[in-house]
Amino acid sequence: xxxxxxxxxxxxxxxxxxxxxxxxxxxxxxxxxxxxxxxxxxxxxxxxxxxxxxxxxxxxxxxxxxxxxxxxxxxxxxxxxxxxxxxxxxxxxxxxx
Amino acid sequence: xxxxxxxxxxxxxxxxxxxxxxxxxxxxxxxxxxxxxxxxxxxxxxxxxxxxxxxxxxxxxxxxxxxxxxxxxxxxxxxxxxxxxxxxxxxxxxxxxxxxxxxxxxxxxxxxxxxxxxxxxxxxxxxxxxxxxxxxxxxxxxxxxxxxxxxxxxxxxxxxxxxxxxxxxxxxxxxxxxxxxxxxxxxxxxxxxxxxxxxxxxxxxxxxxxxxxxxxxxxxxxxxxxxxxxxxxxxxxxxxxxxxxxxxxxxxxxxxxxxxxxxxxxxxxxxxxxxxxxxxxxxxxxxxxxxxxxxxxxxxxxxxxxxxxxxxxxxxxxxxxxxxxxxxxxxxxxxxxxxxxxxxxxxxxxxxxxxxxxxxxxxxxxxxxxxxxxxxxxxxxxxxxxxxxxxx
Numbered sequence: 013x014x015x016x017x018x019x020x021x022x023x024x025x026x027x028x029x030x031x032x033x034x035x036x037x038x039x040x041x042x043x044x045x046x047x048x049x050x051x052x053x054x055x056x057x058x059x060x061x062x063x064x065x066x067x068x069x070x071x072x073x074x075x076x077x078x079x080x081x082x083x084x085x086x087x088x089x090x091x092x093x094x095x096x097x098x099x100x101x102x103x104x105x106x107x108x109x
Numbered sequence: 110x111x112x113x114x115x116x117x118x119x120x121x122x123x124x125x126x127x128x129x130x131x132x133x134x135x136x137x138x139x140x141x142x143x144x145x146x147x148x149x150x151x152x153x154x155x156x157x158x159x160x161x162x163x164x165x166x167x168x169x170x171x172x173x174x175x176x177x178x179x180x181x182x183x184x185x186x187x188x189x190x191x192x193x194x195x196x197x198x199x200x201x202x203x204x205x206x207x208x209x210x211x212x213x214x215x216x217x218x219x220x221x222x223x224x225x226x227x228x229x230x231x232x233x234x235x236x237x238x239x240x241x242x243x244x245x246x247x248x249x250x251x252x253x254x255x256x257x258x259x260x261x262x263x264x265x266x267x268x269x270x271x272x273x274x275x276x277x278x279x280x281x282x283x284x285x286x287x288x289x290x291x292x293x294x295x296x297x298x299x300x301x302x303x304x305x306x307x308x309x310x311x312x313x314x315x316x317x318x319x320x321x322x323x324x325x326x327x328x329x330x331x332x333x334x335x336x337x338x339x340x341x342x343x344x345x346x347x348x349x350x351x352x353x354x355x356x357x358x359x360x361x362x363x364x365x366x367x368x369x370x371x372x373x374x375x376x377x378x379x380x381x382x383x384x385x386x387x388x389x390x391x392x393x394x395x396x397x398x399x400x401x402x403x404x405x406x407x408x409x410x411x412x413x414x415x416x417x418x419x420x421x422x423x424x425x426x427x428x429x430x431x432x433x434x435x436x437x438x439x440x441x442x443x444x445x446x447x448x449x450x451x452x453x454x455x456x457x458x459x460x461x462x463x464x465x466x467x468x469x470x471x472x473x474x475x476x477x478x479x480x481x482x483x484x485x486x487x488x489x490x491x492x493x494x495x496x497x498x499x500x501x
Contacts, residue, residue, distance in 0.1 A: 022329035022336070027270055028209035029330045030308050031317035040323070 046089030048104040056101035063093035119250040124149030126257035129297040132187045134179035136164035142279035143191040143217040169194040173201035180210035183309035192219030195233040206241030211264030212272040219279040220466040228467020229279035235431040243273040244408040250287030278380040362406035363414040371400030374422040388475035425456040426482035438494025463497030
């Protein structure tokens, strides 16, 4: 079931569309749903991690310098992080592409 | 126990069929006219005659949901329902077939409310027509008993793995005492191998059943289901052949009675076909070239068999015991018309809807239907169908 979207045919499905590989939901790119993208301003960020706690997708993690960054493969662009950020370090901008 | 022919209520015979099939799990909610079936199974379990888990639940929705779980771990699973109960199960029926779980269910066909009617017709199962289940209609007690045994074999065949509904008319069959041949356990064991689900729920080998499917794959899952259900017909035919070789009773998707050289055919499903046979006998006695078609297999729909069976007739009269309100009348007639539409050689198809909410149609009634059908075919009718026996 690790085939990409276009490759999987009806013949290739398991009985009853059973998924035999645990955890393969991680391959599902929910980032494709996004209409807005969060932009983090590191000059305002105090590294509190509140954005990561509130993120319903659990896709925000600190980078090597300790600044929090969303994984855009999963980020659905809900904007909760921007709303909750104490220092208003996160801005939602329109996805142009 | 030796094979024997006993006088027994059809519902009780179904319970015995479930016992002979050695079911592992039964989850059911009692509803008239299905009650005797599940009551008897509960008794067999309580008496220690059947080693199965009997799960009493608070509704039919829960009954079918419990069946899903049981079947998914690889348990042979049985339930029964009727009328409103089948409708309450509705959404779970789709899940059973889409997840390819070979649950077997007896449906004691009953009318739908309102007004409340506990009596028989086919409204319940026709509303479940598109749920992806294999659907078989039995005409008498022996057929019902045999169909339940066959249902397990068909459902659990590795090429099929689909749930099967065995339809029997509420009261007209469920509450009848009929002579039924009950085979020996050893004969049933020979016919029905132990059930093995290829991908059961197993903590040591985790899988996900019933996961969500995004738009890019949902259509493929439905195509797979469609191909699978259609292909099940070959397995059903094979099962019925082998059942016949073992037990001496042969079944087919479309069965004819006095169809030889019949210019007029009557098509009926379920127990009413037995009454219709009397009408055919009388009319044949009067020199009329009429015959009867019994449709036993409703899903997968036996297109080829139906086309072959009616090809040489001039008039085909179809009796439905369900009504598609504001639509073409009866669902059976509608599907048969559609199956014949592109054929070069086909009879005129005349639809009747009758026998609703337990109203009997006597042999005389079937004679009337046939004569009226012939009359409509000769005069031409603007109507899609007629309702039979309605007081104006």
